[in-house]
Amino acid sequence: MKRIDAIKAVVEELDDELVICNIGFPSRELYSVKDRDANFYMLGSMGLASSIGLGLALSTKRQIVVFDGDGSLLMNLGSLVTIANQAPSNMILIVLDNASYASTGGQPSYTAGKTNLAKVAMSVGFENVFEVETVAELKKSFRSAKGKLSFILAKVEKGNADVPVIPLSPYKIKRRFMKCIKKNQSLSLDF
Amino acid sequence: MRTLHNTGFKGAVLRLLAHVILSSLLEAKVDFAVSVPASLFAEVLMKIESYGIKHVIVTREEEGVGVAAGAYLGGRRPAILMQNSGLGNCLNALLSLNKTFGIPLLMLIAQRGWRREKIVAQIPMGEATIPILKAACIPFYLPGSLQELSVEIVEAAELAWVRELPVAVIVREGLRNEENRRH
Numbered sequence: 001m002k003r004i005d006a007i008k009a010v011v012e013e014l015d016d017e018l019v020i021c022n023i024g025f026p027s028r029e030l031y032s033v034k035d036r037d038a039n040f041y042m043l044g045s046m047g048l049a050s051s052i053g054l055g056l057a058l059s060t061k062r063q064i065v066v067f068d069g070d071g072s073l074l075m076n077l078g079s080l081v082t083i084a085n086q087a088p089s090n091m092i093l094i095v096l097d098n099a100s101y102a103s104t105g106g107q108p109s110y111t112a113g114k115t116n117l118a119k120v121a122m123s124v125g126f127e128n129v130f131e132v133e134t135v136a137e138l139k140k141s142f143r144s145a146k147g148k149l150s151f152i153l154a155k156v157e158k159g160n161a162d163v164p165v166i167p168l169s170p171y172k173i174k175r176r177f178m179k180c181i182k183k184n185q186s187l188s189l190d191f
Numbered sequence: 192m193r194t195l196h197n198t199g200f201k202g203a204v205l206r207l208l209a210h211v212i213l214s215s216l217l218e219a220k221v222d223f224a225v226s227v228p229a230s231l232f233a234e235v236l237m238k239i240e241s242y243g244i245k246h247v248i249v250t251r252e253e254e255g256v257g258v259a260a261g262a263y264l265g266g267r268r269p270a271i272l273m274q275n276s277g278l279g280n281c282l283n284a285l286l287s288l289n290k291t292f293g294i295p296l297l298m299l300i301a302q303r304g305w306r307r308e309k310i311v312a313q314i315p316m317g318e319a320t321i322p323i324l325k326a327a328c329i330p331f332y333l334p335g336s337l338q339e340l341s342v343e344i345v346e347a348a349e350l351a352w353v354r355e356l357p358v359a360v361i362v363r364e365g366l367r368n369e370e371n372r373r374h
Binding site for chain 2: 020040042043044045046047048049050051052053054055056057058059060076078079081082086170171173174177178181182
């Protein structure tokens, strides 16, 4: 499956989940599939999608979905250890694994070699780990991942979709994201 | 559980420092902290959860900056507690995440590589810490007493939230506030 098709498959399953999306083409592809106030598009800080997702998951009851990449996660592998130990039940970490650094010219990553990130996740303590290769498998795993800390390794083809740069300022991305969290939190208060 | 080296006079100093830091964090309305261990903060890190502050130990400083940013997006007021040796580990995140999006962060940085430093590898980063903060345009405080420390933690947090950026408070053993000189 193409990465943009994997993103689309997950987006079709979304309701009011908060999404943190990795830097580069994944964010651009997500924006072009479906822009939502509840999408946080990373513009820098490569590697930190899963960490931002963890901080968010520990601060709100909402379901958090993180789109990470193989190269990005390899840059911050310690994050997997922290997440597995903190184990927030409201976080799904999806790694779109194209075994390459596609945003910078397609250099191979080590997941093209001996490393399998689903096995890494399992060995550091993740209990719900999925490895999927098709849209149908991805949708199925995503549905059963809700409500418990989960790791989904989605193997995708190399290459980027032909999608434009996100025309939103960083401040705009942040403000509308935070506003949408606040709005929903005040709705869920127990009166 | 108290570790052995925190007994005696040094232990008393660390406990006093911890009390000042934790009370000031509460006054600054900090409710979420990430940390990478630092000996100067040993007492702080041991007691921080008993002050009602959610505490997440991270594996590396840059990861901590990310976790704190996520907590801020979720409505928390986060701080990072770390050693200055880790400043280089998180510079890109401080600039391309916090400064880019306007994400505040209170940074408590325990400075090694200062006077009477016995570990030679701590000295180069010790000397470079303030120049790096200046080059990155990250405002910092250099408190010279416990009283200044307590006031400046609150001020630094306010500055971080009003300006929406990372602000550092450098904590040195002995709370000396001279700028770096050649050793």
